[in-house]
Amino acid sequence: MKKYNVAVVGVGAVGVELLRCLKQRNFPVADLRVFARSAREIEVDKDKYQVEALEGSDPQGIEIALFAGTEGEKGASRMYSKKFIEAGAVVIDNGADFRLEENVPLVVPEANREAIFDHQGLIANPNCTTIQMIAALAGVYKQFGLSRILLTSFQATSGGGKKAAMTLWEETTEVVEQNKDRSFDGLKKKLKKEFSVFSGQIAFNVIPQIGGFTEEDYTSEEWKVVNETHKIFSDENIKISATCARVPVFTSHSEAVYFETEKDADLDEIKKAIRDTEGVVLSSDYKYPFPLDTEGKEPVFVSRVRRDPSVKNSFWLWVVADNLKKGAALNAVQIAEELIKGK
């Protein structure tokens, strides 16, 4: 079996998860190089990795480069992906920088595996919130079409990076500390401090904003769900909108997804379409997954599939997945796996 020279760019929460996924899934790696802003040695699950500095690096010989650095003008993708592509690598980019560009396939393999092969050097990994919803609905879309999607998300802090997840922990321990001599009735749940990572305290709270506010008063995260869904399904006719909120959870996003199918579908057919989708686990009746139980797991967990009795061909489902695995690193590695399998 052919082995590939692989690079992982970025060693934050997603970069580390990429290293884990490559190993756990036995991706056929010949040479593995790890890049970040600065050179150093890191340890992941007791494996040591030598990290090279991106600046001045020579990507020659790299065949597949998984980018998980920061986004934006000064982020790794905008600054270095072109150099990697020109040196012959196919870049699979986890960030949002190129997702909506023409000639950049945006891929959830369960939904649009075939798009991978239209790449011109760069393939984009969708947003975490989008990926798990798309995986849950991919089978339904193929069989029945989708005319309408309304998503409400309960997003984990690690979606904002490791520092964001650490913020939840720090705030929680501070609240516990400031109450160590208080009874439950006198609890002081609010911290008096400046908040920098989120717009307020995330411990014991809900924050209905992810990303900045943009068109029509939706956040950038909410528009990602809309625009990426249209692109992945190649279907602008799906009427879709979203409300995205942050909850005090470390890892795994939960989503309440309402959808209407184009063609007639009954509940059993919908469940079958979901159950038959690769990578999706459908809970049996009255069972449902918790974020805490899905952390570190690969599947997209779907539960609470039920019809909306008030409108024909309309349904709800609850979908939970590890936002760092299927929501980011795993989906990127799966794209790489499909890429090397070929058409």
Next chain:
Amino acid sequence: MKKYNVAVVGVGAVGVELLRCLKQRNFPVADLRVFARSAREIEVDKDKYQVEALEGSDPQGIEIALFAGTEGEKGASRMYSKKFIEAGAVVIDNGADFRLEENVPLVVPEANREAIFDHQGLIANPNCTTIQMIAALAGVYKQFGLSRILLTSFQATSGGGKKAAMTLWEETTEVVEQNKDRSFDGLKKKLKKEFSVFSGQIAFNVIPQIGGFTEEDYTSEEWKVVNETHKIFSDENIKISATCARVPVFTSHSEAVYFETEKDADLDEIKKAIRDTEGVVLSSDYKYPFPLDTEGKEPVFVSRVRRDPSVKNSFWLWVVADNLKKGAALNAVQIAEELIKGK
């Protein structure tokens, strides 16, 4: 000004909040009696109350009785409300026992104040989840009608009673304790124990079930939203369904509410209808309330009102309110206030 002999029945989370609301709002109380399963003395905000045992008590002379005891066959409402009514009291019942019965008005004053006066001794207070959504939508409904509502809730633990809120605190401190010698990367977030109050660990988790599972695989909480909304608006034509989930928050429910109006409405008209509703506070652009900031406050806080660009006359809003105040005790006291004001 006439003063009334008032009784509060039950001294759990909602009962205590009833005592607070009566005092804070200067309800014209002549004689106040407090009842619970067993006699005792309790203290609320440094005020002492003598609690009488319900069994064998004589409700003669009580004019308004606010019931906040447990629900079901052996709960205070089913066991004692009839006796209070026969002794001449108007019972305002916070529980679900009688909400859907004919001849029992179910009231959110912002929406259907006039129903109060059709009572035959008992007036029901809706479910917390319903109340804040109805208050947020009352002005919109009156002006434009509602054809469709889809609600997703992020519910606080205190909605399950004081013990449920304490469970969140106990679990959180246990997780902090079991990690006191661990670094963030090695955190053990899951507790190994039996869970009795919720179906699993609520600390750092999301639980997509409130109440038991019932028809069409919805939970009892989700059906409350549907059935109570139909009854309060006297409108069975509203197509409505819900997904209700518990989040690690102590007090104040958050809700993502999607709705479609019957008549044409633009965003400014919708905002005006919400802003003009008594008891509702509409945040200015890009501001939104947190559960932590609304705890102990009376208003229903609405924010993130925006149109769904993909469907005409469709909108989203985010609504947060203290589930023990407007979601329970305050709404009950407001019903009492309207009752004594008269038609």
